[in-house]
Amino acid sequence: MPKLILVRHGQSQWNLENRFTGWWDVDLTEQGEAEARAAGDLLRERGLLPTAAFTSLQTRAIKTLQFALEHCGRLWIPETKDWRLNERHYGGLTGLDKQQTRERHGDEQVHIWRRSFDVPPPDMEPGSDYDLASDPRYAGIAVPQTESLKLTIERVLPYWESAILPVLASGETVIISAHGNSLRALVKHLSGISDEDITGLEIPTGQPIVYEFDGAMTPGERYYLKDS
Numbered sequence: 367m368p369k370l371i372l373v374r375h376g377q378s379q380w381n382l383e384n385r386f387t388g389w390w391d392v393d394l395t396e397q398g399e400a401e402a403r404a405a406g407d408l409l410r411e412r413g414l415l416p417t418a419a420f421t422s423l424q425t426r427a428i429k430t431l432q433f434a435l436e437h438c439g440r441l442w443i444p445e446t447k448d449w450r451l452n453e454r455h456y457g458g459l460t461g462l463d464k465q466q467t468r469e470r471h472g473d474e475q476v477h478i479w480r481r482s483f484d485v486p487p488p489d490m491e492p493g494s495d496y497d498l499a500s501d502p503r504y505a506g507i508a509v510p511q512t513e514s515l516k517l518t519i520e521r522v523l524p525y526w527e528s529a530i531l532p533v534l535a536s537g538e539t540v541i542i543s544a545h546g547n548s549l550r551a552l553v554k555h556l557s558g559i560s561d562e563d564i565t566g567l568e569i570p571t572g573q574p575i576v577y578e579f580d581g582a583m584t585p586g587e588r589y590y591l592k593d594s
């Protein structure tokens with residue numbers, strides 16, 4: 367039966383610094399690299415070996431995928447990168463310190479921006495330090511000015527349906543290396559989580575999550591590979 371592995375990238379420099387990141391392209395920390403290698407070791411130990419890979423256009427997810435594949439002996443498998451697996455765009459909060467933003471706007475407002483289903487953070491000002499509109503990797507793509515989880519779902523799910531699901535349905539073992547909120551979008555869909563309950567779902571870095579699909583491509587319960 368087809369199996370899907372989801373991995374959130376290992377700790378990034380801005381996870382460590384507690385800054386809103388979104389589409390900004392920060393690298394993994396040494397701890398993040400170690401988490402990615404450990405994810406690959408776990409895949410190898412459990413004999414869950416990916417045959418096709420998908421990731422975002424962001425360094426932290428791409429490098430996590432590479433470290434994990436290297437550690438399970440699968441660097442050679444086909445790998446597709448797409449912006450639709452990027453982290454949700456953090457708009458005008460990008461680059462700000464999360465704690466300072468709480469002190470300025472209050473815990474409740476920051477929680478709404480971070481975890482509500484459909485309230486996006488304020489827009490990013492065009493031409494601001496973190497504006498990626500002229501980044502060559504996004505040529506031809508309308509880079510958002512901000513995204514809620516709902517808006518993130520609106521680009522993750524069509525990509526899931528059109529690009530990833532057919533590969534999975536053909537019998538491949540698929541690994542997706544992505545981000546906290548692009549993976550929350552996918553898990554919400556696959557596990558049928560309500561708009562209310564999704565606010566409570568956190569996805570840890572570097573911990574492979576597995577779904578096994580039946581013949582009708584209905585996913586079973588998700589589980590953490592370390593617990594299996």
Ligand SMILES: O=C(O)[C@@H](CO)OP(=O)(O)O
Nearest residue numbers: 385386387388453480546
């Ligand atoms: O900063 C971000 O882009 C994300 C993921 O690290 O943070 P949050 O936990 O607020 O979704």
